Amino acid sequence: xxxxxDAAHWTKTRNLMLTHLGVWLFFGxxxxxxxxxxxxxxILGFPLGFYMAAQGSLxxxxxxxxxxxxxxxxxxxxxxxxxx
Amino acid sequence: xxxxxxxxxSDFLNNLGRVYAIxxxxxxxxxxxxxxxxxxxxxxxILGYLFVFFTLAVYAIxxxxxxxxxxxxxxxxxxxxxxxYNGMATGADWMSAASFVGMAGTLFLLGYDGxxxxxxxxxxxxxxxxxxxxxxxxxxxxxxxxxxxxRFGGNFARMIAVVVLVCCSFxxxxxxxxxxxxxxxxxxxxxxxxxxxxxxxxxxxxxMLGGMxxxxxxxxxxxxxxxxxxxxxxxxxxxxxxGIPIPQLTYGHALQDIIAREQQMLQTGLATVAAxxxxxxxxxxxxxxxxxxxxxxxxxxxxxxxxxxxxxxTTPSVREARQSVAWSLLFIFxxxxxxxxxxxxxxxxxxxxIIGRDLGSIRPWLFTWGELGLIQVCGKNAxxxxxxxxxxxxxxxxxxxxxLQDFVINTDVIVLSTPEIAGLPYxxxxxxxxxxxxxxxxxxxxxxxxxxxxxxxDVYYKMLDPxxxxxxxxxxxxxxxxxxxxxxxxxxxxxxxxxxxxxxWAFSLAMAGNFPALVMGIWWKRTTTPAAxxxxxxxxxxxxxxxxxxxxxxxxxxxxxxxSSLTNPATGAPLVxxxxxxxxxxxxxxxxxxxxxxxxxxxxxxGLTNIAAGLIGMPIGFAVMWxxxxxxxxxxxxxxxxxxxxxxxxxxxxLEEKT
Numbered sequence: 226x227x228x229x230x231d232a233a234h235w236t237k238t239r240n241l242m243l244t245h246l247g248v249w250l251f252f253g254x255x256x257x258x259x260x261x262x263x264x265x266x267x268i269l270g271f272p273l274g275f276y277m278a279a280q281g282s283l284x285x286x287x288x289x290x291x292x293x294x295x296x297x298x299x300x301x302x303x304x305x306x307x308x309x
Numbered sequence: 310x311x312x313x314x315x316x317x318x319s320d321f322l323n324n325l326g327r328v329y330a331i332x333x334x335x336x337x338x339x340x341x342x343x344x345x346x347x348x349x350x351x352x353x354x355i356l357g358y359l360f361v362f363f364t365l366a367v368y369a370i371x372x373x374x375x376x377x378x379x380x381x382x383x384x385x386x387x388x389x390x391x392x393x394y395n396g397m398a399t400g401a402d403w404m405s406a407a408s409f410v411g412m413a414g415t416l417f418l419l420g421y422d423g424x425x426x427x428x429x430x431x432x433x434x435x436x437x438x439x440x441x442x443x444x445x446x447x448x449x450x451x452x453x454x455x456x457x458x459x460r461f462g463g464n465f466a467r468m469i470a471v472v473v474l475v476c477c478s479f480x481x482x483x484x485x486x487x488x489x490x491x492x493x494x495x496x497x498x499x500x501x502x503x504x505x506x507x508x509x510x511x512x513x514x515x516x517m518l519g520g521m522x523x524x525x526x527x528x529x530x531x532x533x534x535x536x537x538x539x540x541x542x543x544x545x546x547x548x549x550x551x552g553i554p555i556p557q558l559t560y561g562h563a564l565q566d567i568i569a570r571e572q573q574m575l576q577t578g579l580a581t582v583a584a585x586x587x588x589x590x591x592x593x594x595x596x597x598x599x600x601x602x603x604x605x606x607x608x609x610x611x612x613x614x615x616x617x618x619x620x621x622x623t624t625p626s627v628r629e630a631r632q633s634v635a636w637s638l639l640f641i642f643x644x645x646x647x648x649x650x651x652x653x654x655x656x657x658x659x660x661x662x663i664i665g666r667d668l669g670s671i672r673p674w675l676f677t678w679g680e681l682g683l684i685q686v687c688g689k690n691a692x693x694x695x696x697x698x699x700x701x702x703x704x705x706x707x708x709x710x711x712x713l714q715d716f717v718i719n720t721d722v723i724v725l726s727t728p729e730i731a732g733l734p735y736x737x738x739x740x741x742x743x744x745x746x747x748x749x750x751x752x753x754x755x756x757x758x759x760x761x762x763x764x765x766x767d768v769y770y771k772m773l774d775p776x777x778x779x780x781x782x783x784x785x786x787x788x789x790x791x792x793x794x795x796x797x798x799x800x801x802x803x804x805x806x807x808x809x810x811x812x813x814w815a816f817s818l819a820m821a822g823n824f825p826a827l828v829m830g831i832w833w834k835r836t837t838t839p840a841a842x843x844x845x846x847x848x849x850x851x852x853x854x855x856x857x858x859x860x861x862x863x864x865x866x867x868x869x870x871x872x873s874s875l876t877n878p879a880t881g882a883p884l885v886x887x888x889x890x891x892x893x894x895x896x897x898x899x900x901x902x903x904x905x906x907x908x909x910x911x912x913x914x915x916g917l918t919n920i921a922a923g924l925i926g927m928p929i930g931f932a933v934m935w936x937x938x939x940x941x942x943x944x945x946x947x948x949x950x951x952x953x954x955x956x957x958x959x960x961x962x963x964l965e966e967k968t
Contacts, residue, residue: 307958
């Protein structure tokens with residue numbers, strides 16, 4: 226049977242997963258639904274809507290993944306289920 | 310012998326940084342040497358051969374040095390690949406000939422809509438890391454079907470997973486071998502069919518002796534070549550044009566110039582509204598539904614493709630599996646965020662130095678590609694200034710300058726021609742060819758290994774002969790690898806048009822067949838065996854049905870399954886007049902639909918393109934799994950305990966293979 230420690234670990238893990246899934250949804254889809262509006266803003270020559278799809282979201286994904294690896298490791302250590 | 314090998318390889322693992330630093334330095338020195346040879350007057354053709362054969366030889370040496378007689382080394386590189394290096398290997402595994410050569414060209418042609426592919430082929434790694442990869446690593450599988458079989462009651466689930474794996478990997482690997490053939494034939498002047506089998510030799514020598522271990526270390530080497538090759542021409546171009554060696558920053562200026570030039574071309578009659586797709590304007594090629602559907606299918610497909618998932622079986626720990634996904638995406642990002650810069654620089658060059666030019670004063674780089682049939686002006690291959698003049702004169706009322714609608718360019722040319730556009734020496738073109746070859750070879754290696762491993766480990770060892778000794782298992786694995794490779798090379802040498810179009814389908818097939826079972830199997834303990842099997846069959850079946858009907862039996866799709874024409878994203882009108890085509894006896898009899906059939910891949914449900922067919926299959930897979938689980942007995946206590954184990958990084962892997 227699952228111990229209470231494991232259950233708490235899994236609850237936190239699941240919440241972290243859902244948070245990242247939400248951010249993924251935002252940068253993968255939601256922000257690109259506003260391209261026409263965002264394209265009216267120009268930074269360094271880049272229309273913002275174009276920039277988000279070409280670089281911005283990609284950068285967000287990379288940062289998310291490094292962050293996720295750290296956060297999940299912290300959760301694993303907190304509940305003493307991390308590898309040695 | 311065995312101990313010698315082990316101590317030798319741990320020396321290697323301890324010195325990875327130094328080994329690959331020396332390798333990178335050696336590669337750069339080689340490029341400089343060839344540049345000097347070029348200045349001394351060595352012909353281009355010789356330089357091309359030196360590039361291709363030197364890099365192939367290096368991969369072959371790595372492949373041979375990494376040979377192994379141990380099962381765990383062969384299947385998962387001994388689970389000793391550090392996160393960073395596994396990230397590089399995944400990067401090379403992931404980025405195919407299509408990414409390297411074709412991506413920038415797609416962005417050139419489609420503008421904003423092409424970014425759906427850039428987004429789709431990167432964002433999926435988030436799903437790999439948070440939903441699937443680390444858990445499969447803890448489980449301890451050799452292959453994805455291994456997990457399916459353990460979690461879902463044995464060999465029936467294993468067999469379905471093997472079928473899904475072979476379906477999505479085989480078309481993909483055929484396209485890679487085709488890609489190596491194209492690059493080798495273009496740069497070495499070899500006959501295409503021969504070039505395919507030369508490429509095949511290059512692939513086999515990397516993977517046959519050392520399996521996953523050899524593929525891993527060659528892929529790291531191939532990543533270094535491909536990223537240097539991809540970035541070099543464009544960094545030089547950016548420095549030349551804007552004084553800053555960061556093309557990803559400077560192409561903003563190019564975008565502004567393109568926008569201004571587009572307006573100017575419309576006003577001066579150099580372009581018609583119909584021929585011009587404004588570069589930054591969204592939803593001209595894909596409807597918003599299809600744009601987001603493609604992103605979604607590519608992302609979820611990434612998290613379901615076996616040749617990618619199995620890369621994370623090779624890390625020393627679950628923690629490193631997670632870090633490794635992050636490194637993978639960083640290395641992939643380096644290429645994908647540069648591709649739009651290639652597209653912008655090339656587009657600006659074409660718009661300012663070709664369109665609107667007097668027919669007599671075209672820059673000569675264009676004719677190199679015209680001779681290969683890759684650039685056409687006024688409907689004819691642009692082989693020379695005279696041919697161009699003659700072709701355009703034949704068009705009534707031609708103004709004598711090249712208009713946008715006169716100009717057709719193959720997407721592959723964008724990356725391959727950038728060195729020439731920038732006026733760089735041939736050595737840079739050779740470098741780009743070597744990079745494209747590295748991209749194609751590395752992806753083909755990973756895919757072949759995925760297919761051969763599924764056949765040798767899952768079908769032969771787990772289903773046919775569970776008592777097979779190690780020696781025989783490895784022998785069977787190698788024989789199957791050669792057979793699959795030959796089959797793929799043979800298919801590629803017949804130049805199958807359909808196979809290439811089907812590569813995009815691989816993601817949908819993987820997504821519909823694997824994703825629901827993987828995610829539910831890990832995240833919902835209550836998922837039962839009958840539910841998973843029913844869900845995989847239903848989801849995968851539905852996806853295959855949609856693909857096959859829309860591509861090969863569109864008439865039946867319209868008459869029996871209520872499909873209608875996809876819509877034109879710009880105007881909202883149907884793409885084809887279905888009623889008219891269906892009344893035409895010529896097209897009714899065209900079953901299965903030929904490439905010329907106006908309905909093929911142009912009909913569907915909800916206006917959904919068949920590239921995103923996974924979007925029809927996957928939700929059905931999830932729904933069936935959930936519903937059937939409600940009516941079947943919960944998985945055993947033992948199985949639930951195993952799932953708890955998978956969820957915790959600490960402890961031994963669930964599946965312990967005897968080696």
